[in-house]
Amino acid sequence: MNDTEANNAGQTPEPEGLSRRGFLGTGAITGAVLAGATALGGTVFTRESFAAAAKDAKSKVHVGPGELDQYYGFWSGGHQGEVRVLGVPSMRELMRIPVFNVDSATGWGLTNESKRVLGESAKYLNGDCHHPHLSTTDGRYDGKYLFINDKANTRVARIRLDIMKCDKIVTVPNAQAIHGLRLQKVPYTKYVFCNAEFIIPHPNDGHSFDLQDKNSFTLFNAIDAEKMEMAFQVIVDGNLDNADMDYTGKYAAATCYNSEKASDLGGMMRNERDWVVVFNIPRIEAAIKAGKFINLDGVKVPVVDGRKGDDGKDSEFTRYIPVPKNPHGCNTSPDGKYFIANGKLSPTCTIIAIDKLDDLFSDKIKDPRGVVVGEPELGLGPLHTTYDGRGFAYTTLFIDSQVVKWNIAEAIRAYGGEKVNYIKQKLDVHYQPGHNHASLTETRDADGQWLVVLSKFSKDRFLPTGPLHPENDQLIDISGDEMKLVHDGPTFAEPHDCVMARRDQIQPKKIWERDDPYFAETVAIAAKDGIKLETDNKVIRDGKKVRVYMTSMAPTYGLTEFTVKHGDEVTVTITNIDQIEDVTHGFVMTNHGVSMEISPQQTSSITFIADKPGLHWYYCSWFCHALHMEMVGRMLVEPA
Numbered sequence: 001m002n003d004t005e006a007n008n009a010g011q012t013p014e015p016e017g018l019s020r021r022g023f024l025g026t027g028a029i030t031g032a033v034l035a036g037a038t039a040l041g042g043t044v045f046t047r048e049s050f051a052a053a054a055k056d057a058k059s060k061v062h063v064g065p066g067e068l069d070q071y072y073g074f075w076s077g078g079h080q081g082e083v084r085v086l087g088v089p090s091m092r093e094l095m096r097i098p099v100f101n102v103d104s105a106t107g108w109g110l111t112n113e114s115k116r117v118l119g120e121s122a123k124y125l126n127g128d129c130h131h132p133h134l135s136t137t138d139g140r141y142d143g144k145y146l147f148i149n150d151k152a153n154t155r156v157a158r159i160r161l162d163i164m165k166c167d168k169i170v171t172v173p174n175a176q177a178i179h180g181l182r183l184q185k186v187p188y189t190k191y192v193f194c195n196a197e198f199i200i201p202h203p204n205d206g207h208s209f210d211l212q213d214k215n216s217f218t219l220f221n222a223i224d225a226e227k228m229e230m231a232f233q234v235i236v237d238g239n240l241d242n243a244d245m246d247y248t249g250k251y252a253a254a255t256c257y258n259s260e261k262a263s264d265l266g267g268m269m270r271n272e273r274d275w276v277v278v279f280n281i282p283r284i285e286a287a288i289k290a291g292k293f294i295n296l297d298g299v300k301v302p303v304v305d306g307r308k309g310d311d312g313k314d315s316e317f318t319r320y321i322p323v324p325k326n327p328h329g330c331n332t333s334p335d336g337k338y339f340i341a342n343g344k345l346s347p348t349c350t351i352i353a354i355d356k357l358d359d360l361f362s363d364k365i366k367d368p369r370g371v372v373v374g375e376p377e378l379g380l381g382p383l384h385t386t387y388d389g390r391g392f393a394y395t396t397l398f399i400d401s402q403v404v405k406w407n408i409a410e411a412i413r414a415y416g417g418e419k420v421n422y423i424k425q426k427l428d429v430h431y432q433p434g435h436n437h438a439s440l441t442e443t444r445d446a447d448g449q450w451l452v453v454l455s456k457f458s459k460d461r462f463l464p465t466g467p468l469h470p471e472n473d474q475l476i477d478i479s480g481d482e483m484k485l486v487h488d489g490p491t492f493a494e495p496h497d498c499v500m501a502r503r504d505q506i507q508p509k510k511i512w513e514r515d516d517p518y519f520a521e522t523v524a525i526a527a528k529d530g531i532k533l534e535t536d537n538k539v540i541r542d543g544k545k546v547r548v549y550m551t552s553m554a555p556t557y558g559l560t561e562f563t564v565k566h567g568d569e570v571t572v573t574i575t576n577i578d579q580i581e582d583v584t585h586g587f588v589m590t591n592h593g594v595s596m597e598i599s600p601q602q603t604s605s606i607t608f609i610a611d612k613p614g615l616h617w618y619y620c621s622w623f624c625h626a627l628h629m630e631m632v633g634r635m636l637v638e639p640a
Contacts (some may be wrong), residue, residue, distance in 0.1 A: 060477060061486045063090035071439055071500045073452070074132045074146055075473075077101070078494035081127025083148055083159060088439070088450055088500055091475055091489045099157045099166045100127020100150045105621075107596025108166075112571070112605045113519055121155055121171050128152035130496045131181040131242075134161075135189040135225065139247050139336075139444040141505045145225065147192050149181040156181065156194055158228055160518075162509050167518060168228035173299040175219050175233075176200050180242035180330070183225070184281075185443070186249050191231060191281075192223040193252050195240035199261055203297045211261045220254060220279060220306065232288055233296070234306040234317060236277055242329050242384075246354050247336030247444070252279045253352070255327040255341050269345065273322040276330065276341045276352060279306065280361055284317050319360050321368045323350040324375075329384035329435075333393070333408065334446035338373075342382040342395060348375050349382055349395060351412060376411035376422055378404045386438040388448030388478055392424065396433035396453060402426045403436060403453055403476065405483055427483045429474050431457040435497040438478060442499065451476040451483070452498055462490045471495065510581040511600040519603040522573060526603075533575040533603055539563075546610075548572045552585040552598060555625035557618075560633040566613045566640040573605040574598050578624075586621030589635065597622060610637045 063069055069087030077084055081100030086093050102109035102125055109115070115122050127150040135145040146159040154176055158168040172178055175196030184191045196218045201208045210216060220234040220243075239258040246252070259274040260267050284304055287293060293302035306318035314320075324346030331340050332354075339352040351374035359365040381398030388394070395404050403426070410422035432455060439450045458472040471494055475487035512518075514534070526533050529540050531549045537558030540547045546568045551558035552575070564570055576585050576598040584599045591612060598604045620631035 061089045072506045073500045075495040075498040076129040076132050080493050104595045111596045124153045133183050137188045139185045141501045143506050149178045151177050174296045182244045189225045194221045230301040232302045237307045244330045244332040253339045255330045257326040275320040278319045331385045340385045374412040374415040384435045386436050386441045389446030396436045401431045429453045439500045451478045512602040522605050545569045552576050555627040555631040563636045564610045568610045571607040575603045584622040588621045589618045613637045613639050
């Protein structure tokens with residue numbers, strides 16, 4: 001609707017430079033903020049310009065048959081509890097890695113090997129993945145691990161990138177809802193830092209609802225990345241949201257949106273400023289080494305207190321930097337100079353100079369706001385910021401449904417009083433973007449090629465699918481002076497965040513190695529039974545427990561029939577002796593809830609109760625041969 005049409009309809013014309021969608025969902029935003037938004041600079045693109053930009057960049061996005069993508073992309077699987085592997089820029093889904101979910105294709109959550117990884121938390125059948133991050137050495141991706149959180153059940157998982165399977169899971173004690181997660185970048189990924197979002201009483205034994213009590217708090221957590229064991233915890237004021245780490249190995253930072261320690265929406269928005277809390281990792285390590293820590297609620301994990309004292313004095317471990325209202329994302333610039341906290345309920349981002357933190361912790365800087373070197377106004381609802389390695393930042397504006405490109409150095413100059421337009425472009429995305437991620441942006445090697453924006457709503461972008469809509473992941477070319485939207489990608493159950501690495505930085509195996517620790521315990525059990533897994537096909541009976549060992553080689557199993565008694569506990573262990581990549585076998589026992597994958601040279605096992613007398617077929621579920629359909633066997637369950 002143009003201005004004339006709007007006036008004729010009795011409506012107020014749209015302010016120049018602000019799209020209609022900029023007013024969507026703004027009921028909770030004050031008029032002052034809305035008025036300020038109209039003054040923000042930048043270019044607003046139309047639907048027609050999207051098509052023109054996409055056509056111009058099509059040659060860069062197209063990955064033809066037989067060609068390989070430039071980047072691996074790892075997406076959190078959102079409420080599915082998995083990790084999804086995509087190729088970028090094609091945005092083709094390559095693989096799904098089950099982590100906190102049950103997956104019948106691979107048998108994750110069903111096989112003995114996966115249950116050992118899941119441990120006691122195998123009882124949970126759900127997960128809520130938010131933040132995938134790749135391990136680094138000297139601030140560069142090393143291709144070893146990917147770590148992912150489970151907000152729903154307070155867990156952190158590690159995925160081995162050589163086999164693309166989860167190999168360790170830790171449940172974080174003393175806490176609820178692991179949300180923000182980031183890794184130590186240098187000299188290597190020693191720690192996984194993760195935030196427990198929700199404040200709970202300690203001990204949490206049902207005695208209190210009171211969050212204002214001194215013994216109600218949440219924790220900043222560090223996990224040993226190699227051992228996948230808790231390293232330490234830090235008690236904090238307020239709550240914790242997102243986190244990041246610097247490039248020195250010294251400082252980690254996290255946002256807090258509930259400094260009020262409130263339990264209701266209005267209470268959480270009461271303070272005009274919340275904070276970014278900065279953690280001094282060497283000081284924490286020194287205190288723990290000196291034995292200056294406590295154990296909390298009977299759990300043997302070192303805990304130090306990072307809260308301000310009753311007298312308002314700072315803890316030696318932390319500093320609290322006031323920032324505008326309800327901050328969300330916390331992102332380190334690839335040059336290692338800045339933490340940038342995103343305002344959410346303020347139209348600003350806060351730029352924190354990392355090189356000033358030494359002076360803040362030594363009390364040379366008395367006012368914690370003294371480390372703030374910029375606070376640019378960007379638009380409505382800034383959530384997350386990413387970088388191109390050329391001095392530009394890209395911030396998602398949730399309410400404006402835009403990504404804004406801005407110059408960090410110029411924003412700092414503007415904060416000092418210089419008149420400079422630091423905003424370079426605003427690009428409409430569809431719709432309400434949360435996380436964004438540029439290629440290699442979490443390393444020293446940020447290359448400014450691609451930007452992925454993960455939008456929470458898709459509305460009219462795809463074929464309708466009933467009341468539940470997909471989300472929309474959009475790919476933007478940022479290699480030139482202007483952002484160009486080049487791809488829409490529907491995705492299910494809010495993947496939330498992603499990370500990208502160059503394809504040469506990830507080196508997956510093509511077939512399993514027989515001495516892989518992933519199935520070492522299964523091999524050890526077989527050895528006690530006198531079984532050589534690569535050759536033996538045998539049934540071992542131990543009272544009501546029956547262990548069935550067999551090989552598989554396309555298109556046949558080593559055992560095509562075996563007999564058990566009704567009520568027996570049956571463990572089937574299969575070793576795939578094929579040595580050709582991509583010749584994966586499966587094992588499905590009909591009517592028993594049994595399914596698993598066995599890739600080349602892998603050993604997999606699964607245990608079930610033979611609870612139905614009669615003849616039961618088993619078959620290969622992964623197509624492996626022209627005679628794949630004939631790859632079958634039978635289990636006879638005799639009456640007890």
